[in-house]
Each structure stands twice: as structure tokens, then as C-alpha cells.
Amino acid sequence: MSALSQIPARGLERDPVTGPGGRAGDGGGTPAPARRRFPRPDYWSGVGLPGLLFVIAAFAVPMVVVVVKSLTDPSPENYAAIFSSAVYQRSVWDTLRMALVVTGLCLLIGYPYAYAMARSGRAMRTFLTVALMLAFWTSLLVRTYAWQIILNDTGIVNTVLREWLGLVSEPVRLIRTPFAVYIGMVHVLMPYAVLALFAQLRSIDPDVERAARGMGARPWRVFARVTLPLSLPGAVAGGVLVFVLALGFYITPQLLGGARQIYVGQAIMQQIEQFLKPGVGAAMAVLLFAAVLAVLAVAARFVGLGRILGVGMGRRR
Amino acid sequence: MTETETGTAPTGTPPTGIAPRTGSGARVELAGIVKTYGDVRAVDDVSLTVEPGQFLTLLGASGSGKTTLLRIIAGFVEADGGRVVLDGRDISQVPVHRREIGMVFQNYALFPHLSVAANVAFPLEMRRVRRRDRAALVERALEAVQLAGYGRRSPKELSGGQQQRVALARAIVARPPLLLMDEPLGALDRRLREAMQIEIRRLSRELGLTVINVTHDQEEALTMSDRIALLAGGRLVQYGTPEELYGLPNSEVTARFLGESNLFRGPVRHEGSEAVLALPHGRILVPGDARGEGEAVVVVRPSAIRIRPAGTGPSRPAVSEMPGVVSADIYAGDSRKVLVAGADGAELVVRCESGAPLPCAVGDEVVLEWDADSCHIIPGAA
Numbered sequence: 159m160s161a162l163s164q165i166p167a168r169g170l171e172r173d174p175v176t177g178p179g180g181r182a183g184d185g186g187g188t189p190a191p192a193r194r195r196f197p198r199p200d201y202w203s204g205v206g207l208p209g210l211l212f213v214i215a216a217f218a219v220p221m222v223v224v225v226v227k228s229l230t231d232p233s234p235e236n237y238a239a240i241f242s243s244a245v246y247q248r249s250v251w252d253t254l255r256m257a258l259v260v261t262g263l264c265l266l267i268g269y270p271y272a273y274a275m276a277r278s279g280r281a282m283r284t285f286l287t288v289a290l291m292l293a294f295w296t297s298l299l300v301r302t303y304a305w306q307i308i309l310n311d312t313g314i315v316n317t318v319l320r321e322w323l324g325l326v327s328e329p330v331r332l333i334r335t336p337f338a339v340y341i342g343m344v345h346v347l348m349p350y351a352v353l354a355l356f357a358q359l360r361s362i363d364p365d366v367e368r369a370a371r372g373m374g375a376r377p378w379r380v381f382a383r384v385t386l387p388l389s390l391p392g393a394v395a396g397g398v399l400v401f402v403l404a405l406g407f408y409i410t411p412q413l414l415g416g417a418r419q420i421y422v423g424q425a426i427m428q429q430i431e432q433f434l435k436p437g438v439g440a441a442m443a444v445l446l447f448a449a450v451l452a453v454l455a456v457a458a459r460f461v462g463l464g465r466i467l468g469v470g471m472g473r474r475r
Numbered sequence: 476m477t478e479t480e481t482g483t484a485p486t487g488t489p490p491t492g493i494a495p496r497t498g499s500g501a502r503v504e505l506a507g508i509v510k511t512y513g514d515v516r517a518v519d520d521v522s523l524t525v526e527p528g529q530f531l532t533l534l535g536a537s538g539s540g541k542t543t544l545l546r547i548i549a550g551f552v553e554a555d556g557g558r559v560v561l562d563g564r565d566i567s568q569v570p571v572h573r574r575e576i577g578m579v580f581q582n583y584a585l586f587p588h589l590s591v592a593a594n595v596a597f598p599l600e601m602r603r604v605r606r607r608d609r610a611a612l613v614e615r616a617l618e619a620v621q622l623a624g625y626g627r628r629s630p631k632e633l634s635g636g637q638q639q640r641v642a643l644a645r646a647i648v649a650r651p652p653l654l655l656m657d658e659p660l661g662a663l664d665r666r667l668r669e670a671m672q673i674e675i676r677r678l679s680r681e682l683g684l685t686v687i688n689v690t691h692d693q694e695e696a697l698t699m700s701d702r703i704a705l706l707a708g709g710r711l712v713q714y715g716t717p718e719e720l721y722g723l724p725n726s727e728v729t730a731r732f733l734g735e736s737n738l739f740r741g742p743v744r745h746e747g748s749e750a751v752l753a754l755p756h757g758r759i760l761v762p763g764d765a766r767g768e769g770e771a772v773v774v775v776r777p778s779a780i781r782i783r784p785a786g787t788g789p790s791r792p793a794v795s796e797m798p799g800v801v802s803a804d805i806y807a808g809d810s811r812k813v814l815v816a817g818a819d820g821a822e823l824v825v826r827c828e829s830g831a832p833l834p835c836a837v838g839d840e841v842v843l844e845w846d847a848d849s850c851h852i853i854p855g856a857a
Contacts, residue, residue: 363584365584366584366587368571369584370597372549372551372571372572373572373577374575374601374602374649375572383597384586
């Protein structure tokens, strides 16, 4: 099931670098030409057929299997079992809180980074992009184990605090806490937020900021009244993406989190592996999937789905 | 109080809360402005003065330095040398947001997330005009650009011309002493552009604004300006009224840039009481006092030239002549443009009235003639 919840993430890893020239016309002053709703069939789109077949075989079919299983293994009672389970309900709230905190942190830390990327010169931008992508290109597992080593009771942080600085006598409890999960998750998910914000910031016409300056706005007021509001669609797009990915995360909470916080991804795994109730696990997965779709549907009303899913694909028109 | 009345209002505390102004624009002085990018001198020692209320156009091809110069005046670009003086005050070191200069951008640069009214109110907000005073000022500025009642719309709902008007209203609402415009009409179609030219000119006169406008369009420069500064390669080539630049170009660059022109260059030779250009073909008189020794360039505007068939005599005494072969005859509505391959190899342009019949056809040998005093000499062209 974990692989299932990771699919959107993997799909988005292709070509994540937004080209420096990829300044789309969104947010500009001129009205966008109305796009045709039903374009004539484009036979070239046939080249997408193998990919479509793969998606159907690897995603749609298993999804149908999961839905069927959730209703028939042994019965739709699976759903009732979930809603009556206090443990599952707690894990839902824990998951929501975790996803919200991680999303907030990603945007808070990611915004200045994206801003620096958008406003620096070519060389600096390349450096910042590569630095961001290095994290992206490293295996999720490796990064998560690295955090384990860093945050362990005998890890780097505690060694420095205890042996070098002598600030504490007992090791500070870092690993197996929500804190460790937040750090690990932010590390994994922040690039999505940064890329969405970067694309949005780059699409802001520099003349609009110049105009504000010329009209007597101090630099910070230019930011507050012009740059920040114009970058909000990027924040929504990046935030939704991070939130949705965080909802279904499994590996990082499993390796860095404590036994007391069971997030939904782990709860699903537990049902299948420990309690041997694949039907209940499947029902949970269906609900998680439905929640993700709901979040996307709501967000799409504000910023357009293409912008959320198009993160890191160098939107060009 | 209407827009026009404010222009002559006495210096006092206006009820608006805007810094008191006499209504007239600022005097702008540029002194030795220099800006280099790498090895390129984008602006090369430009000095000029704009009197209050004047409309100056910085004219030049792309890469002439006109936009850089405008950005230096606005404060977006820092000059390497020289001073920008506004009403006697050196503002070279004053940051952009404290220069209080109005600016119109080529792509309008409206705030897409704010309504039209909020866009226009922005400069007032930044200058801490009281909220209840803003609405009236905004409405008056929108009236001035004929967009009364559009305040609640989003800029995205407006046409290009309307957006440009909003940008204009936003630039003038706080009564800046100086209005800068960076190719403000470049994105509009011809008809709209001409209408806006007239409107901008009317507004700037009514408000007594000093305006500095950047364009590469010589027609726009000639129609709108009190003064034109022609720039080429970062240097100020000629500075004067439109009439001076068109009628008395001081260089080949000016003559070529402003309107069509035929240029003849050669050493001046004296023949009795007359001076002519010593050229292998034709006979080009050098009129007036500019008959010093050395080389001279004679500028002849296409409309000053008459065409007559080869082999006939001059229609008047004392005309300049140049033989050639008609290579094209282009009908252009109110006029007719005839291209003639001159005997010296250069292509010459003639403008005739389109009503009158042409005394020749393409391929005919002809003689071009013009009165000696209807040309202009660029002196000292060595």
C-alpha cells in the first residue's frame, strides 16, 4: 500500500528543474486567450498510449482491486470497523496534524529559498537549484536513515550536546518523536514547495515590482503588497502538493516516528501485516485516496489542478 | 475642483493631503550621465535640460541607450557618473521610492491582484493620503483618462488600451512633478496609438506635467514632443524641437532617423558665384552660407523632389539635378512613393501627390530636380 501512496511523488520526479526561461504568462496583466475546451483529436498524442496502458495496469487496476477488496473481504463492514475504531480515528487526527505542520514548515522555510532562487543571478540560481535537487536525487531511504544517525541517542546531535558542549547529561530524546518525523518529512517534501513557489515568483513581471517602487513603496512594502499576494497561488499549489503527499507517507514516519503516533499509512500496513485484515486495510486506503481527491478538488477551485500537478515540469505554453 | 483647475491652483495646502505643488512640472537637468555595461557604454555623457511642463522624447533605435537613461532618471539603474537634478535638487542618490516620479511601463505593469481603483490608489496609499480622500482623487484620475466608473473592475477584464489608461491614471493621480513613460504605446495598434498620443498630450498640458517619453517611433516623437533628444550608441546626437530635428538635422544619423531623406555627400567646389558638390553625376547646388571648404552632406526630403523625363530641360532656373532610372512606383493612398536608382548607384526616394499623373513609368530614364534652397546642408561633415 505504501507504494500506492507514493505514486504521485514518483511521477513528479521527472525533470523537476524549472528552466530559467520558463516564465509563464500567468499573473500578467493581459487577459489569457480563452482555451478551446474540446480540441480536435491530435493523433500525435498516440505516443502517450504505452504510458497510458502502464498507468492503467499499474495504478487503475490495483486501485479497483483495492476498492473491491475493501467491500468484499469479508464485507462492507470493513468501513464500519474503521469508523468505530478509536485508534484509527486518533491516527487520522495525528496524520492531519502532521501533514499540516509539515506543509506549514515547508512553505515557511521554502519561501525564502524560492525567493532567493527566483531573484539571484544565473550562477547562484544554478547552485541553489542543484543544492535543492541533491536532496531530491538521493534515495528516500538513505535520507531517512541519515536522519536516524543524526538524531539517535548516540547520534551526532546528542554527541555534540553531551560530550563537546556538556549542555546536557542525559541524551535528549529526538528520535522516535513527532519532531523527528517533521524534520525528516520537511527534508523530503520541501523541494516540491520550493519549486512551486519558484515557478510562481518567476512568473511575476519585474516591472510590476518596479512600478510599486516607483510609486513610493519601500522594498518591504513592495513585498507585502505586491510580491507576496502574487506568489500566493504558488504557495497554495506547493502547499496542497506537500499536504497530499504527507498524508500517505509511510517510510519516514515508520523509521523516525515513535510507537505512539501511528499515521494512516502505518495504520494501513498494520491492518494488513499484523492484524491480517487486508479488507480493513484496503478500506483505509480507499478512504485516504478519497481524502486526497477531495483536497485536490477543493484546491483546484482556487489555483487550477494543472498548476499543482505541473510542479517541477517547467510549465511552458 | 477639476483637473485643469488644479493645474493653476495657488501654492497652499491642498485639501488632498498630497505634498503641495504649484501644479507645474519639475525642471529636469541631466549632467554628464554615464553608464557602462562591461565594455559597452550604454549611456555616454548625456547632458540636457527639460523645462517645467515640457514634453521630452528620448528617441533612438534599440540599443541607443534611451531606456537605460530613463531608468537612471527613475532610479532603477544607478549611473556610473553624472547627476540627475530635479528642481535644483540632486536626486542621483535618492532611492526610487522617495523620488516621487510617476512612471508608465510598456506592458502597463498593473497589479493583477488589485482592482482598477486599488491600482490607481496605490501611490496615494504609499504617500499616506487619508483613506477617505483617496476615493475622490482616484475617481478624478479615472475621469481624466475617460475611465470613470471602471474602478471596481479587475485590470484583466480591460482591453489593452484601457489598461494603458489605468496605468496613466495611476501615474498621475499623486501629481508627480515628473512623468516617465517607457514606450507606453508600443503594444497598441496604430489607430489606438494615435488616439492615445493626443490624449496623453492633452493630459500633460492640462496638468502642466513635465514628461519624459521613450520611443523608437519617429512619428510619435514628432507629433507629441516639445523637445526631442535623439540618441545613438549611447550618445546624445541632437537635442531640439521636432522642427529643428526634422528641418535642420545636424548629422546623417538625425537625417536618416527622422523621416525619409536623400543624402548626397561630396567635396564642395566653387563655380563662380555658386557652390556645388563635386560629384561625377548630376549637379547638386550647395545653398546658403554653408559653403565652406571640405566635404558637405546635402539632405533632400523626398517631397521636395520633382521628376521630369530625361532629355527635357529644367522647369526652373537654378535647380539641383540628379539623373536616374525609375525602379519602383508605390501607391500609398494620399501620396505616391517613387524609387529611383540614381546614376551614382544610390537609391533615391521621391514623394509625389498621388492625384497627379506621373510623367514616367518604371524603367524610364528620368532627371530628379529640386530647388537649391529646399535642401539642408549638414555642415562640417568631414
